[in-house]
Amino acid sequence: MLLAQVIVGGLLLGAIYALFSSGLTLIWGMMNFINFAHGEFVMLGMYVALLVVVWLGGGPATFGFAAAFALFVLGVIVYASLIRHVMRGPMLAQILSTFGLALLLRYTAFWIFSANFVSLPQVSLSGTLNVGGILMPVPQLVAGVAAIALTLGLHLLLTRTTVGSQLLAVAEDRNAAMLMGIRPDRMQALAWGLAAGSAGIAGALMAVSYPWSPSVGETFGLTAFVVVTLGGFGSVPGAMYAGLIIGLIQALSAYWLGPIYKDIVVYALFAALLWLRPQGLMGKA
Amino acid sequence: MRTASATMAAALAAAAILMSCPPADAAGTVKIGILWPLTGNAAAAGQASKAAAEVAADIVNNKHPELADLPLAATEGLPNQGGAKLELTFVDHQGNPSLAQQLATRLITQDAVHVLLGAYQSSCSFTATAVAERYGIPFMVGESAALNITGRGFKWVFRSTPIASDYAATYMRFFDDLKKEGKKIASIAVVNENTDYGTSVADSIEVAAKKNNLPVAIRIPYSASSTDVTAQVLQLKEKQPDVVIFISYTSDSILYMKAMKNLDYMPPMVIGDDTGFSDPSFIPAVADIAQGAMNRSAWDIGKPGSTTYKINEMYKAKTGRDLDDTSGRNMQGFLVLADALNRAGSTEPEKIRDALAKTDLKPEQLMMGYNGVKFDATGQNTLASTYLIQLRDKQYQLVWPEKAATTKLDWPMKGWKQ
Structure with missing residues (x-):
């Protein structure tokens, strides 16, 4: 029973990992571009949720969408004002630009919100479900289920809609897409918006159960990179499976070996997998 | 090599003694060098402690008959040193142990402070106290809790706070x-x-x-x-x-x-x-x-009218906040230091060190909830405790x-x- 409880806890956390990592993988898949500021997008999503709850009130639906929307807009702005230009520069400029953006966002958050930890005031979402002896905290359950639904939604958007096809077309061959009347700039701005938006809503969902400070983005950013690499760069379903697997491994190794060993186990398995399958679980070789 | 560095240390110690030798004159001051993280991650704790030290200096330097339980509160300055006032020099080590080491050296050699107080993070206290030991300048550790700060066979390091x-x-x-x-x-x-x-x-x-x-x-x-x-x-x-x-x-x-x-x-x-x-x-x-x-x-505001309550009022007037345990323990370290400076009757490091070693403060003479202050051979307060x-x-x-x-x-x- 205890084991079942640990597994459920790991999967619920893994679902959130999956959601915020899917944005990172989307940008890579679309543009071969690594976004080091992704963890900071998650962090900003958390603060947007806090501001909305404090100023406007409302439940997770309200602040979740507010965070998604605010970060979507931020993603588009970042693309239009920064990424579009550095894309023409050398690889190093591309890497350093988002690294600089990450520091800018983190220290701006320090300046505005201070380094103190904050947490969401009690929202309507609370309580614990008891399913056959397994306790599921409602906030984590809602967050986990919503995260999986949104990740699947993003996958369907990419594979089953016209917009998705256009996004993939630009990723496949920019010039050919242009000849077909697709505007790559718009599509890529949309990709940045979707990526940042999914990070934002993931942040809002996490904020329900975790206290945080402006430096939290560092931890999440690192986790997202591990998830994306494990799942295969560019693959949204890959990110989903990888997120769930990493959440599960962390929970189980913390339970069996002790919490200080969980990261060792995760990174050891991660290194081993890369050795066997460098393209990741679902990546194309 | 060893002799060279020993000679060097001796020479520097002698220099330090020479610089600090003249006892406080009529309008004299006794200089306390204080190392805390005033910026960086732990800035909040450092700033709060700085305000607490300033309140403590006010208590010693000016007449506060309402706090008569505390040594030196009722009188002005240090009576045994001709009423000399305490002068504080604050430096910011940003939580960086090597910076703490450099700043301790600077406080001793350039600012010619008579005693040192600090340094919040155990890692910074660890390096800064080693400098004080080398120059033979008394160092009071007000707050850091790691066991290894005392117990290195140092003669010049004292710690008033309880430890792990x-x-x-x-x-x-x-x-x-x-x-x-x-x-x-x-x-x-x-x-x-x-x-x-x-x-x-x-x-x-x-x-x-x-x-x-x-x-x-x-x-x-x-x-x-x-x-x-x-x-x-x-x-x-x-x-x-x-x-x-x-x-x-x-x-x-x-x-x-x-x-x-x-x-x-x-x-x-x-x-x-x-x-x-x-x-x-x-x-x-x-x-x-x-x-x-x-x-x-170890800090409790206490009932209205009590010494601790009055101290808290002074602190609150300055900062708008209540005094907390961390700054309180630092402030207590400051007051223990001031008491020893007064009993030493001189600014000679040896005399201050001897006075510190002979410290024997009773619970009612303290603002914190210790059972007293009495140092063992390693410089650790044996009566430290907490609520x-x-x-x-x-x-x-x-x-x-x-x-x-x-x-x-x-x-x-x-x-x-x-």
Whole structure:
């Protein structure tokens, strides 16, 4: 029973990992571009949720969408004002630009919100479900289920809609897409918006159960990179499976070996997998 | 090489002595160099301590007959040094041990301070005290708790604050008292973050528990940056200890309280070892689910009219906040230093050191809840101790030891069950 409880806890956390990592993988898949500021997008999503709850009130639906929307807009702005230009520069400029953006966002958050930890005031979402002896905290359950639904939604958007096809077309061959009347700039701005938006809503969902400070983005950013690499760069379903697997491994190794060993186990398995399958679980070789 | 450096050290020490030799003249001052993190991660603690030191200097330098219990409060300056005033020089080591070392050297050689006080982070105290030892300048450690700061055979380092082993001993005395009242303390659990702080306190608790024949049902070291502690809470739930002691930082202590509520696990008592449980964000985040959780503090504001209450009023007028345990312990270190400076009757380092070694302050002469101040051969205060406090509504109340308590202990804790 205890084991079942640990597994459920790991999967619920893994679902959130999956959601915020899917944005990172989307940008890579679309543009071969690594976004080091992704963890900071998650962090900003958390603060947007806090501001909305404090100023406007409302439940997770309200602040979740507010965070998604605010970060979507931020993603588009970042693309239009920064990424579009550095894309023409050398690889190093591309890497350093988002690294600089990450520091800018983190220290701006320090300046505005201070380094103190904050947490969401009690929202309507609370309580614990008891399913056959397994306790599921409602906030984590809602967050986990919503995260999986949104990740699947993003996958369907990419594979089953016209917009998705256009996004993939630009990723496949920019010039050919242009000849077909697709505007790559718009599509890529949309990709940045979707990526940042999914990070934002993931942040809002996490904020329900975790206290945080402006430096939290560092931890999440690192986790997202591990998830994306494990799942295969560019693959949204890959990110989903990888997120769930990493959440599960962390929970189980913390339970069996002790919490200080969980990261060792995760990174050891991660290194081993890369050795066997460098393209990741679902990546194309 | 060794002789060369020894000669060098001797020469520098002699130089330092020469510079500081003239005793305070009529309008004299005694210089105290203070090293704290005034910027960086721990800036809040450093700034709060700076304000506390300024209040302490005001108490010594000016007449405060209303605080007559404290040595030097009723008089102006240091009477035995012709009424010399204390002059403070603050430096900011930003929490960086090598910077702390450089600044300690600068304070001694350039600013010619007579004594040093600092340095908040144990790592910074560790390096800065080594400089003071080399130059033969007395150093008072007001707050840092790591065991290895004293006990290196140093002659010039003194520490007024309780340290990890004192805290462990306090918890054991508390458990003994509870057992005498017929409460069941069959086993405890220790949950600690896994850096220097958490490890050293948890080690001390394990040693003390063993000595007291109190089984430690489980010890859980974890990383303070954890985002999920479900597994750890489930392990606690399985072992059913009577008390769980958390040595945790901020986000993790909040996370633990929330996870315990979510998994419906409440031990008879939770004790937080200061730090996370004292962070300004702890109470707003979990007050409604952690009612009755305990914490330690050597500082208590006390009843209106008491010395501590008046000190708090002075501090509040300056900063707008109540004095806290950390700055309080630093302020106490300052006052112990001032008392020794006065008894030394001179600014010669040797005389100050001797006066410090002979320090014997009684509990009623202190602003903190120590049993007194008396240094052993390593420079550690042997009478240092702490109070235990308990969360009631949105405030901690002093509940132990009984003779100092303002409120009766609530056992078991209520948690979220109001």
